[in-house]
Amino acid sequence: MESFEENRVNQPLLESKKPRPAPVPAGEEVSSELEDILSDTNLSLWSRLRKATWIELKTLYILAAPAVIVYLLNNITSMSTQIFCGHLGNLELAASSLGNSGIQLLAYGVMLGMGSAVETLCGQAYGAHRYDMLGVYMQRSTILLMATGIPLMIIYIFCKPILLLLGESRRVASAAALFVYGLIPQIFAYAANFPIQKFLQAQSIVNPSAYIAAATLVVHIFLTWLVLYVLGWGLLGAAFVLSLSWWIIVVAQFVYIVKTERCKNTWNGFSWMAFSGLWDFLKLSTASGVMLCLETWYFQIMVLIAGLLPNPEVALDSLSICGTILGWVFMISVGFNAAASVRVSNELGAGHPKSAAYAVVVVTSSSFIISVIFAVVSLVLRHQLSYIFTGGKTVSDAVSDLTPLLAISIVLNGIQPVLSGVAVGCGWQAFVAYVNVGCYYVVGVPLGAILGFKFNLGAQGIWSGMLGGTAMQTVILLWVTSRTDWNKEVEKAKNRLQNWEASKEKNQLKN
Incomplete structure (x- = not known):
């Protein structure tokens, strides 16, 4: 997307009385120690690289480390609910696992993906010191994600017949549906959380989210224990507590935005401008959502395909163990993904x-x-x-056979999510979505099915084929990134800001 034109004057509903600094005119460069060092021809190449690397590493890890903690703690919050439910019985474990890893993953992927549009726009606006637009972008994204939550809620409501259609037993489907009903408020917590989270990340404000996530985890564990083992509210109660915990995160982060001095220039109250330009914002948000969902669902499809193998039990156990390990390591890459999008969009x-x-x-x-x-x-x-997960030599041997593929996947996941973060920082979401469709679902899934079933390679064949799709996607993103003309990307970012500035002045003259 090339630009976002604002169609009406920014009229805050809640006006801040704090003085705001004059913004840098759109298109005017902001001074930077890193840029100065990289451009200083008086220094030797080694001196420039050494100084630039030290500056960038400090900035990177200040962003990445708290982001990793946030995603890990959020993941643990959901997993703790699953663990508590598992101690109630096998049926409760199956139901909560299905609800968490199946239905909930759909909403999480859609909301996180669509929310990443805020990273592109807020990051670039913040880098250009156009602080007044960050709050508008956050509100606009929240409106769109809340609207998206309505069809997702319908899917939650009718999850039981959907699960039955997918072949689940009526007993498991009924229990899972009860758990999912309690997760309906969580959909709209996602819709508010991710725009707020990206709004803060664009300003390199990450530590407060980590502190809030840690405190919420403690409260969540206590409330889940209380609801399940003292009050005896079962699956529905456990799911409601999980939804409540996400709303605690949302409210705490928003209170921080309103009260802290660090956001006094970027949050100026609710604005009518949030309701303008929604169509253009929707296009970027949709591309972002598709890009991330195609990546999130990829491994889940591999597990579903493995369930069709002649002896699926060992294959599913080994894939689940490797997938869990890969998921934990992936949280680190997600932190670098967030750092990459912030750094690139800001610069x-x-x-x-x-x-x-x-x-x-x-x-x-x-x-x-x-x-x-x-x-x-x-x-x-x-x-x-x-x-670590289970006993038995059979599963151990199966996991050992898959470990080389796991190691390759870990390495690729150290590169691919970061490049996706770069794409978000530049606003390439639509392009990456097309790449994901081709590499993952035109190449990876069919190739995995052929190797797994036609050539009788089982789980190794399925993973090898789908790993080929991931490798192809990574190579394409590496090629595109290495060939990028960064001066042109800067001009695109300037054009977005200049178009907004011209539109704003035009509207002010009319009024």
Whole structure:
């Protein structure tokens, strides 16, 4: 998307009385120590790289570390509910697992993906010091995500017949549906949380979200224990507590935005402008949602295909164990994904092509090195990994056979999510969505099915084929990123801001 034109004057419903600094005119570059060092020809190449790397690494890890903690804690919050339910019985474990990993994953992927449009726009506006637009973008995204929550709610309501249609037993489907009903408020918590979270990340405000997530986890565990083991409210009560916990996160983050001095320039109250330009915003949000959902669902499809194998039990157990390990390591990559999108969008908005390009190199290299370390550890411990989750030599041998594929997946996941973050920072979501469709679902899924069933390679064949799709997508993104003209990307970011500035002045003259 090339621009977002604002169709009416910004009229805050709740006006802040705090003085606001004069913004930098749209298109004017903002000074940067990193850009100055990279552009200083008086320094040797080694001196420039050494100083630039130190500056970028400090900035990167200040962003990435808290982001990793946030995603891990949010994941643990959902997993703790599943663990508590599992202690009630096998039926409750199956129901909560199906609700968490199946139905809930749909809403999570859609909302997180659509919310990433805020990363592009808020990041670039913040980099250009167009602070007054960040709050408008956050509100606009929240409106669209709340509207998207309505069809998702309908899917939740009718999840029982959907699960029965997919082949689940009536007993499990009924219990899972009860759990999912309690997750309906969580849909709209997602709709508010992700725009708020991206709004804060665009300003490099990440630590408060981590503190809030940690405190909420403690409250969540206590309330879940109380509801299940003292009050005896069962699956529905556990799901309601999970929904409540997400709303606690939303409210706490919004209170922080309203009360803190750090957001006094970016949050100026509710604005009527949030209701203008929704169509253009929807197009970018939809592309973002499709991009992320295609990635989120990819491994789930592999597990579903594995369930069709002649002896699915061992295959599913081994894939589930490897998938859980991959998911935990993936949380680290997601943190780097967030850092990459913030750094790239900020530098593009500020008019710093060299800094944006160098940020891509540093964040990708850092994530790659960490992923290689985890891949080596998984190979060394390949015979012991399964015993963390279950006993039995059969499953252990199956996991050991899959570990080389797990290691390759870990390495690719150290690169691919970061490049997706770069795409978000630049606003390439629609392009990446097309790449994902081709690589994942035109190449990866069919190739995995052929290797798994036609050539009788089982779970290894399915994973190998789908790994080929991931590798193809990673190579394409690496090629596109390496060939990017960062000066043109800066111009695109400037054009967005200039178009908004011209539209705003035009509307002010009319009024």
